[in-house]
Amino acid sequence: MRTKAVASAALLALALTGCGAEIAPRGDGAATSAHYPVTVDNCGSPVTFKQKPARVVTNDVGITELMFALGLEGRMAGYVMPDDKGQVDKVAWKDAYQRAPWLSKKQITKEIALEAKADLVFAGWHYGFDESSGVTPQALAGLGIGSYVLTESCRSGKGTERGVMSPLHALYTDLTNLGEIFDVRDRADRLVAGFKAEIAAVPEPAYRPGVFLYDSGEDKPYTSGRFAAPEEIITKAGGRNVTGDLADSWTTVGWETVVERDPEVIVINNYGTPDAEAKRQFLKSFPPLAGVSAVRNDRIFVLDYVDLVESPRNPAAVTALAAYLRTVPAR
Known part of the structure; x- marks a missing residue:
């Protein structure tokens, strides 16, 4: 079971350091294009994607909706989140919830990622990634699965507090990075511009x-x-x-x-x-x-x-x- 992928992931993991460092996702079934390989900065570490991820598993509602807002539900193997997602019927991407599989109502596990044949897990520290559960980018790399870490949750090690940039800057950073990773940068830029304009319109x-x-x-x-x-x-x-x-x-x-x-x-x-x-x-x-x-x-x-x-x-x-x-x- 994934013997070659696990072996090469272990070798690559030894060369990677820092929060969010992981192997490039395999992208099962994803077509290559001139856009790839592409490298983004994720929590201070460069992460390279050789092709567009095809089977992404997300953890938690906000992270899942970052994918949905970019129209990427078709690249998802599924999402993990509790029962209550808030007012889903009022968001522009409400239909995406019907198109992407709901894998679990609990926290993500390595077993969920493996069963979904994930090539990328998108989660965050305390939003799915946690040393106590054993679900970390390093652990997933050992299984041949890549990771992307939610920027709001970046930190450098166990017990170190989060906060590498302002929260809205983190939102814009992740949308821009996802735009690069999935080759939908135009859509990401439009979203970011719209969000900035909406906030700028709030009176002082x-x-x-x-x-x-x-x-x-x-x-x-x-x-x-x-x-x-x-x-x-x-x-x-x-x-x-x-x-x-x-x-x-x-x-x-x-x-x-x-x-x-x-x-x-x-x-x-x-x-x-x-x-x-x-x-x-x-x-x-x-x-x-x-x-x-x-x-x-x-x-x-x-x-x-x-x-x-x-x-x-x-x-x-x-x-x-x-x-x-x-x-x-x-x-």
């Missing part, structure tokens, strides 16, 4: 209210620091992330920090009905938060999980949040 606010991103947690809240996508989504929308001083991505803080910083708006990260309503009720009934401006004035706004991780839904999330923040009076 006269006042920036403080915003707290509430992901989960009752003993201690899980939130977003400077390096995760909510930081830039909140900022571009005209708000001020009250935990934006934390040099971290997704992280835990104490409730005393939330009380002290007194956000005027709380954004709930919604993982699906009835998740958002349960979180809203908790926030409104949790005694330590009773005096916090956002709770006292019932200024709680909901965005879906996919809006708040790197995805082609980020620009629309900026627009929607901006409209809400403009209703908040200056202190």
Whole structure:
């Protein structure tokens, strides 16, 4: 079973270092063209593709929708993600969900990639890639499977925090790289230009209210620091992330920090009905938060999980949040 591919992958893996380094995908069934080979920078490492990947497996909704937004569902062996994908019927690429196979509702595994005969796995650290599960670009390379690492999730090693560029820059970088990898650069450039124009159209606010991103947690809240996508989504929308001083991505803080910083708006990260309503009720009934401006004035706004991780839904999330923040009076 793939004896030659595994042997050559092991030799190539020895020569590759850094986050995201992997062998060039085999691209089973993909036609070669003058465009190839093509090399892109992925998390600081050059990655070369000898031909267009033909059997891509993606992990998580935002990553999957990057492929869909570029019209690449036909190059996919399938996707891995939980049940709730957010408002799929409202996205331009909704039909792609019917065309690409849904392989699993759990996290990606090496077995899923092998059974799908993947030539490329597109995932991220904490979005499928994880040393504890054994699913890493290096491990997949040993199986003859290439990898592309979500730029939002880049980091250099175990325990090292993410954040090599701003979250929206990461979105544009991945779209551009995918455009090169799959020879659809024109479409990628149009998407990036459209997204930049949508965000640029958001009016500069006269006042920036403080915003707290509430992901989960009752003993201690899980939130977003400077390096995760909510930081830039909140900022571009005209708000001020009250935990934006934390040099971290997704992280835990104490409730005393939330009380002290007194956000005027709380954004709930919604993982699906009835998740958002349960979180809203908790926030409104949790005694330590009773005096916090956002709770006292019932200024709680909901965005879906996919809006708040790197995805082609980020620009629309900026627009929607901006409209809400403009209703908040200056202190």
